[in-house]
Amino acid sequence: MKVLVATGRKQGARPSDIMDGIEGELVYLVDPCPTSRRFPYGPCDCGITFRGCFSEGVTTTAMVRDIDDVTLADYAAALDTTHNARVNGGCTCGFDARAHARRLLAIAAPLRDGIVVERCVDRVRVRR
Ligand SMILES: [Zn+2]
Numbered sequence: 001m002k003v004l005v006a007t008g009r010k011q012g013a014r015p016s017d018i019m020d021g022i023e024g025e026l027v028y029l030v031d032p033c034p035t036s037r038r039f040p041y042g043p044c045d046c047g048i049t050f051r052g053c054f055s056e057g058v059t060t061t062a063m064v065r066d067i068d069d070v071t072l073a074d075y076a077a078a079l080d081t082t083h084n085a086r087v088n089g090g091c092t093c094g095f096d097a098r099a100h101a102r103r104l105l106a107i108a109a110p111l112r113d114g115i116v117v118e119r120c121v122d123r124v125r126v127r128r
Contacts, residue, residue: 001070002108006052007063010116010127016041019059021052026070027062028053028079028100032121040120047121053082061127066113075101 006021021027027050032040036047049058080097107124111117118127 001068001072001075001105002064002066002111002113003070003075004050004062004104004108004117004124005065006050006055006057006059007061007116008059009063010061013127014041014060014118016045016048017060018045018049019057019061020055021050021057021059022055024065025055026053026075026078027051027059028082028104029119029124037121048119050119053078056082056086061116061118062124064108064111064113064115064117072098072101072105075105 004027006019006023006025006027008019008023011017011019030046030051032047033044035042036044040047045058049060050062051058076098079100083095083097116127117124
């Protein structure tokens with residue numbers, strides 16, 4: 001199953017590039033704040049970054065990796081654990097980890113293993 005993982009590859013193509021996650025960790029997308037939605041390359045990078053499931057570090061580049069052992073349930077469990085840890089005992093009822101995992105898998109599915117992608121708000125595209 002193809003998933004998105006943090007990568008330092010193709011970093012430096014944009015001045016806004018950042019990679020402080022762990023190479024190879026699963027990543028997810030946070031909903032951009034209003035500021036980043038209006039100005040993706042502005043003061044807040046939440047609309048152009050992927051967030052690491054383990055480190056919670058961010059990266060502007062992610063790689064498609066075809067990992068046999070990862071299932072939808074695994075991906076959802078990782079996201080659920082990450083999300084629950086972040087909200088630290090607060091409300092978790094609004095977060096659907098399985099739906100988010102499905103969204104990420106749908107992004108990765110048509111792309112070739114090893115392709116590097118970047119994000120701009122709600123779009124993920126191949127980085128040239
Ligand atoms: Zn933001």
